[in-house]
Amino acid sequence: MGVWDRQSEMELDRIVEQVGQRGYSWVHMPFSTQSVRDAMNAFLDFCEMPKHLKEQCSQPRDERGGYDLGYGFRNRSEENPDTKEFFHYTPAIAGQLTREKPAVQFRNRIEPVFQGCMEMLRDVVQILEVKEPGLGEKLLDEKSPHTLRFVKYPPHPPGVAYAEGHYDRGVFTFGLYESHPGLWANKTKDPVTYPSGYACFFPAIMFDETCKNIKLSKTWHGVDTNGEHLIRPNIARAAMVFFAHTPNQRPIPPEEARPY
Ligand SMILES: [Fe+2]
Numbered sequence: 001m002g003v004w005d006r007q008s009e010m011e012l013d014r015i016v017e018q019v020g021q022r023g024y025s026w027v028h029m030p031f032s033t034q035s036v037r038d039a040m041n042a043f044l045d046f047c048e049m050p051k052h053l054k055e056q057c058s059q060p061r062d063e064r065g066g067y068d069l070g071y072g073f074r075n076r077s078e079e080n081p082d083t084k085e086f087f088h089y090t091p092a093i094a095g096q097l098t099r100e101k102p103a104v105q106f107r108n109r110i111e112p113v114f115q116g117c118m119e120m121l122r123d124v125v126q127i128l129e130v131k132e133p134g135l136g137e138k139l140l141d142e143k144s145p146h147t148l149r150f151v152k153y154p155p156h157p158p159g160v161a162y163a164e165g166h167y168d169r170g171v172f173t174f175g176l177y178e179s180h181p182g183l184w185a186n187k188t189k190d191p192v193t194y195p196s197g198y199a200c201f202f203p204a205i206m207f208d209e210t211c212k213n214i215k216l217s218k219t220w221h222g223v224d225t226n227g228e229h230l231i232r233p234n235i236a237r238a239a240m241v242f243f244a245h246t247p248n249q250r251p252i253p254p255e256e257a258r259p260y
Contacts, residue, residue, distance in 0.1 A: 005130065008126055008127045008129075008130045009130050011127045012127050012128065012130045012131060012214075015027075015127065015201065016214065016215070016216060019201070019202065019203065019216050019219070020216070022185065022186065022190055023185030023186040023190065023192075023202060023219040023220070023221065024175075024185050024192055024200050024201060024202040024219060024221075025200075025201045025202070026194050026195070026198040026199070026200065026201070027120060027123070027124055027174070027198060027199050027200075027201045028120075028123070028197065028198060028199075029116070029120060029176070029197055029198055029199045030116055030119050030120055030123065031112060031113060031115075031116030031119070031120075033196050033197065035109075035112050035113055035116065036113055036176055036177050036240060037177070038109050039106075039109040039110050039112075039113045039150070039240070040150065040177055040179075040238055040240055041109075042102070042105050042106040042108075042109035042110070043087060043106060043150040043152070043238070043240075044152060044231070044232060044235065044238065045102045045105065045106070046071075046087070046102045046103060046105075046106040047085050047152060048102070049100055049102050049103070053099075053100055053103070054071045054085075055071060056096065056099070057070045057071045057087075057093070057096045057097055057103060058070035058071045058072060058093075058096075059092075059093060059096075068088060069088050069090060069092065069093050069147075070087060070088060070089075070093045070096060071085070071086075071087050072085070072086050072087075072088070073085045073086070074086075076156070076160075082153075082154040082155075082156070083154065084151065084152070084153050084154070084162075085151070085152055086149060086150060086151040086152075087106075087149070087150045087151075088147045088148070088149050089110050089114060089147065089148040089149075089150070090145055090146065090147055090148075091114070092145075094107055094110075094111070097110075110148065113148065113176075113240075114148050117146070117148060117174060117176070117242040118146070120174060120199065120242075121139065121140070121146065121174075121242075121244055122136075122140065124172075124201065125139055125140060128211060128214060131211075131213045131214050132211045132212075132213050132214055135210070135211060138210060138246045138247075139171065139210075139244055139245075139246060141246070141247050143247040144244075144245055144246055144247050145245050145247070145249075146242065146243065146244055146245055147170075147242070147243045147245070148240070148241075148242050149240065149241050149242070149243065150238070150239075150240050151238065151239050151240075152231075152235050152237065152238040152239075153235070153236055153237040153238075154234050154235065154236060155228065155230070155234070155236040156225050156236065157225070158225055159225065160225060161222055161223060161224050161225065162182060162223040162224070162225060162237055163222045163223040164222050164258065165220055165221065165222040165258070165260065166220070166221070166222060166257050166258045167204060167205050167218045167219070167220060167221075167256070167257050167258075168202075168204035168205065168218075168219075168221075168243060168257075169204060169205050169206070169243070169249075169252040169257055170204045170205070170206055170243040170244050170245045170249070171203075171204055171206045171207050171210045171211075171244045171245060171246060172201060172202060172203050172204050172207055172244050173201070173202055173204055173241055173242065173243055173244070174199040174200065174201060174241060174242040174244075175192065175194065175199060175200035175201075175202070175239075175241050176199050176240045176241060176242060177238075177239060177240040178237075178238075178239045179229070179231050179237055179238040179239065180226050180227075180229050180236075180237055181193070181226055182223045182224050182225065182226040182237065183200075183221065183222075183223050183239075184221060184222060184223070184224060185202065185219050185220065185221045186219070186220060186221075187220060189222075189224075192221070199242075202219035202221065203216045203217065203218050203219055204218055204219075204243070204244075205218050205252055205256060205257065206245075206246065206249060206250075206252075210246060223237075223239075
């Protein structure tokens with residue numbers, strides 16, 4: 001066994017132990033936190049464009065994984081239609097970010113972060129392959145619809161969650177950025193924290209089907225409100241995550257992602 005294999009084995013032991021204990025682990029982020037902040041600011045600038053221009057940067061729901069690609073929004077409820085806006089980036093959507101200046105700037109800021117996430121994905125795959133040979137062929141296939149998600153929320157009343165408890169639909173998730181604490185993991189709702197320079201790693205619904213030799217369970221998680229903070233007018237929270245997928249992933253019904 002070479003030095004790198006031994007190092008990967010120790011890293012895998014650490015990840016399995018930490019995820020087992022608290023639902024998530026830390027993984028080194030091989031790109032700057034400044035590039036992440038720049039991309040988030042470019043997303044917030046993009047969201048200030050008129051709605052019809054933003055909607056030109058979207059593609060219909062991806063039936064395999066249930067994700068919209070590109071720009072989207074959700075109203076919280078009919079009675080209280082605060083709008084959550086998001087952008088799901090894959091390279092396939094890049095060609096739709098070419099017209100307006102904020103869209104071009106956003107694309108320019110996303111690309112180094114997406115490439116950095118792919119490098120982080122390759123690092124994590126190398127670690128997981130200690131026990132799961134062949135994982136790279138599944139996850140690093142160029143058809144894999146890995147998705148970089150930007151999301152922003154208006155203020156919610158105290159006690160109204162930004163995200164109710166759920167499981168993510170991919171193989172695993174990297175948490176990259178939160179404007180404020182609020183993310184929690186496990187039924188005990190332990191706060192999730194990660195230091196600068198690290199991303200938060202946690203398994204998603206497809207993990208045990210994809211990594212049969214690594215005994216990790218998908219992580220139950222959500223986001224609570226955390227006081228009154230405003231990043232910009234009417235924006236109380238922003239976050240960025242990366243979802244790792246395999247090509248031809250089976251459709252995940254909503255009740256499997258939020259069974260309670
Ligand atoms: Fe999630």
